[in-house]
Amino acid sequence: MSMDKTRFPAKSLFIVTLIIIGITYSVMMLGVYLSSIHQGLSCLTWPLCPNGFEIPPPKYFYEHTHRTLVFVLTMALFSFTGYSFFRLRNKSLRIKLSLASGLLITQIVIGWVMIVTKLQPLVVATHLATGIAFFGILIVTLISLYHHMKKSQ
Numbered sequence: 001m002s003m004d005k006t007r008f009p010a011k012s013l014f015i016v017t018l019i020i021i022g023i024t025y026s027v028m029m030l031g032v033y034l035s036s037i038h039q040g041l042s043c044l045t046w047p048l049c050p051n052g053f054e055i056p057p058p059k060y061f062y063e064h065t066h067r068t069l070v071f072v073l074t075m076a077l078f079s080f081t082g083y084s085f086f087r088l089r090n091k092s093l094r095i096k097l098s099l100a101s102g103l104l105i106t107q108i109v110i111g112w113v114m115i116v117t118k119l120q121p122l123v124v125a126t127h128l129a130t131g132i133a134f135f136g137i138l139i140v141t142l143i144s145l146y147h148h149m150k151k152s153q
Contacts, residue, residue: 008088008090008148008152010145010148010149010152011149013093013145014142014145014146014149016076016080017080017138017141017142017145018142019076020073020076020077020080020138021135021138021139021142023069023072023073023076024073024134024135024138025135026069027066027069027070027073028131028135030062030065030066030069031066031131033062034062034063034066035124037062039062039063040063040114040119040124041115041118041119042059042060042062042063043060043063043064043067043115044115046111046112046115046116047067047071047112048064048067049063049064049067051064070108070111073104074104074108077097077100077101077104078101080097081094081097081098081100081101084097092144093141093144093145096137096140096141096144097141099137100134100137100138100141103130103133103134103137104134106130107127107130107131107134110123110126110127110130111127114127
């Protein structure tokens with residue numbers, strides 16, 4: 001698709017970005033909840049809990065759900081980023097989504113390091129800060145798509 005105002009699907013991209021932000025917010029809130037109930041180390045295996053892909057027992061439920069949502073988020077964001085590279089000619093969107101994808105990969109790796117270091121405070125703080133940066137670039141992407149959508153009306 002070209003970048004001209006009539007063919008750039010800003011509204012559809014806006015909706016996809018909003019969904020990705022919703023999933024991200026859910027992951028963040030679940031992560032905070034895990035921390036508040038002291039369940040951050042309930043699954044010491046990574047990336048899956050000991051139950052694998054099966055329905056988790058109550059002991060692993062929240063951590064399993066957190067990691068499953070991260071997987072869904074990763075697939076959604078990487079698919080969206082790939083779509084932006086193969087189907088769109090908007091350099092600004094590509095840059096924002098590439099940055100978001102890089103931050104998400106970093107966030108996942110730091111999540112693994114949190115498990116390995118048994119919630120070392122500096123690693124936890126880095127995980128939280130990276131999550132906020134990731135959420136921030138998604139908000140910036142949403143705002144730029146909103147402006148693009150308004151210009152094309």
